[in-house]
Amino acid sequence: MKLNRTTQRTVEILKLISRTSEGATLDDLCEKLGLPKTSAYDIVTTLAEMGMVNVTRGQKQKFTIGLMAYRIGVNYTNNLDFIGIIEPVLKAFSKEVGKTVFFGIPSDHHVVYICKFEPENPIITTATVGSKNPMYCTSLGKVILAYSSEEAREQMINRLKFIQFTERTIKNRGQLLEELKKVRERGYAFDAREMEEHMQCVGAPVFDRDGNVLGAISISSLYKPSDDYEALGQLVSRKGMEVSRLLGFLGKI
Structure with missing residues (x-):
């Protein structure tokens, strides 16, 4: 069965964010999952808009699991x-x-x-x-x-x-x-x-x-x-x- 690539990446991003104690940056996601920055950015901003992840703003944005996922x-x-x-x-x-x-x-x-x-x-x-x-x-x-x-x-x-x-x-x-x-x-x-x-x-x-x-x-x-x-x-x-x-x-x- 052929798996949808974007869906796979979305699940991998959610799993990684859930395991990261202080939240994951966009660079963390790209480095650990081998993702292009544009693809990772599109996915994570969509997840944030839907409440699946939270965004903490600072020198670098960090992402943690959101209320909708909970x-x-x-x-x-x-x-x-x-x-x-x-x-x-x-x-x-x-x-x-x-x-x-x-x-x-x-x-x-x-x-x-x-x-x-x-x-x-x-x-x-x-x-x-x-x-x-x-x-x-x-x-x-x-x-x-x-x-x-x-x-x-x-x-x-x-x-x-x-x-x-x-x-x-x-x-x-x-x-x-x-x-x-x-x-x-x-x-x-x-x-x-x-x-x-x-x-x-x-x-x-x-x-x-x-x-x-x-x-x-x-x-x-x-x-x-x-x-x-x-x-x-x-x-x-x-x-x-x-x-x-x-x-x-x-x-x-």
């Missing part, structure tokens, strides 16, 4: 069979704990909320299905980082910009790496009022059949000093393993 990816994920498997389990879990339960997956250096399950009288949360937040200050993101391969973790961390949302937000790479060690030791992560002053979240990883971290689940609630968040962490960790088993995971982490 939305397409979310639509793909929403159609995966595993969503139908985990939905009833997490819906029942939300009812059991009386708190909002999320399932999220990695998208570059963000976590994207794929599912949201609420109890009968839910609290108002800013996170909605399809929205995304930074990995370093969310319980979902922290466990995904902690259990990703070293190479994937480095790529994600290298793209992070440490913005202070509250006084408790992790401030730098060193603090994050120290936090990720604790996550691995206990098996769950906290968002200890790092994104929103009044919200406390606890998250745990979900693994696929090969033992790779597929995403994470979390419990979100209003912060209460009297709540035992360690016990809640152990509970969500067990539920994360239960979900992983449903998806075919048989090993130990």
Whole structure:
């Protein structure tokens, strides 16, 4: 079968941009893919116009993956069979704990909320299905980082910009790496009022059949000093393993 050359180049450009932590310049695309500059320019400007890539202007323009590509990816994920498997389990879990339960997956250096399950009288949360937040200050993101391969973790961390949302937000790479060690030791992560002053979240990883971290689940609630968040962490960790088993995971982490 004869493949369309322009389509091939477009896909190659998107793949390269998605793997480049700081964004790719036009020269990067031409050099690494062996493309004529005029052809690469025409493709990437069209992708930018369609929202498939973002353009950062400076001494040289840099291109990163855009919102439209992300939305397409979310639509793909929403159609995966595993969503139908985990939905009833997490819906029942939300009812059991009386708190909002999320399932999220990695998208570059963000976590994207794929599912949201609420109890009968839910609290108002800013996170909605399809929205995304930074990995370093969310319980979902922290466990995904902690259990990703070293190479994937480095790529994600290298793209992070440490913005202070509250006084408790992790401030730098060193603090994050120290936090990720604790996550691995206990098996769950906290968002200890790092994104929103009044919200406390606890998250745990979900693994696929090969033992790779597929995403994470979390419990979100209003912060209460009297709540035992360690016990809640152990509970969500067990539920994360239960979900992983449903998806075919048989090993130990």
